[in-house]
Amino acid sequence: MIDLRSSSVEETHTIAAAIAGLVRPRDMVLLVGEMGAGKTAFATGFAKALGVHGDDHVSSPTFTLVHSHTSGRIPLHHADLYRLTSLAEVADLGIRELLDMGAVGLVEWGDVASEVLGDGLSVTLEADDEDEDVRLITVAVDGHAWDTRWEMLKNALRSWTLR
Numbered sequence: 280m281i282d283l284r285s286s287s288v289e290e291t292h293t294i295a296a297a298i299a300g301l302v303r304p305r306d307m308v309l310l311v312g313e314m315g316a317g318k319t320a321f322a323t324g325f326a327k328a329l330g331v332h333g334d335d336h337v338s339s340p341t342f343t344l345v346h347s348h349t350s351g352r353i354p355l356h357h358a359d360l361y362r363l364t365s366l367a368e369v370a371d372l373g374i375r376e377l378l379d380m381g382a383v384g385l386v387e388w389g390d391v392a393s394e395v396l397g398d399g400l401s402v403t404l405e406a407d408d409e410d411e412d413v414r415l416i417t418v419a420v421d422g423h424a425w426d427t428r429w430e431m432l433k434n435a436l437r438s439w440t441l442r
């Protein structure tokens with residue numbers, strides 16, 4: 280697990296960009312945290328770092344469920360499970376299948392369906408009681424996909440790591 284502190288939305292964008300720099304096709308990234316925690320903010324920084332164009336812009340996918348961005352270095356599928364009520368509905372979105380075709384997945388509220396979504400990185404954002412611009416961000420991994428990249432990831436995130 281890697282524990283980070285972000286002190287602004289811009290810093291969350293930069294942290295997301297550092298992670299995006301190490302992703303590969305078929306990676307799943309679950310975004311975890313309450314409403315307003317910064318999941319969509321993370322997604323915005325992540326997409327930009329993958330090279331997604333401004334006119335292919337990242338917004339909250341709450342109403343369309345999956346937004347696909349194909350203008351970056353790897354196709355990105357950004358989903359929000361907030362409105363879904365069953366694991367079957369999540370499975371029907373077919374996100375894993377999209378990743379199998381060589382894309383990266385970014386799923387808001389992904390923790391509720393990790394058994395359907397499979398292994399990957401999880402990024403948990405938590406607000407801070409004292410400062411409304413601070414977020415505590417925890418990066419964790421399920422499975423082995425990051426085994427050979429974990430040290431690089433730690434290095435890339437060193438500036439924001441809590442110790």
Ligand SMILES: Nc1ncnc2c1ncn2[C@@H]1O[C@H](COP(=O)(O)OP(=O)(O)OP(=O)(O)O)[C@@H](O)[C@H]1O
Nearest residue numbers: 285286287288291314315316317318319320412414
């Ligand atoms: N350090 C920070 N990191 C991320 N967002 C921050 C930070 N500080 C303040 N904010 C603000 O918090 C809000 C985060 O909103 P965002 O839509 O990203 O949350 P969300 O987790 O996607 O919520 P929802 O579950 O409603 O989709 C934004 O208004 C952003 O400007």
Ligand SMILES: [Mg+2]
Nearest residue numbers: 318319339387
């Ligand atoms: Mg959101």
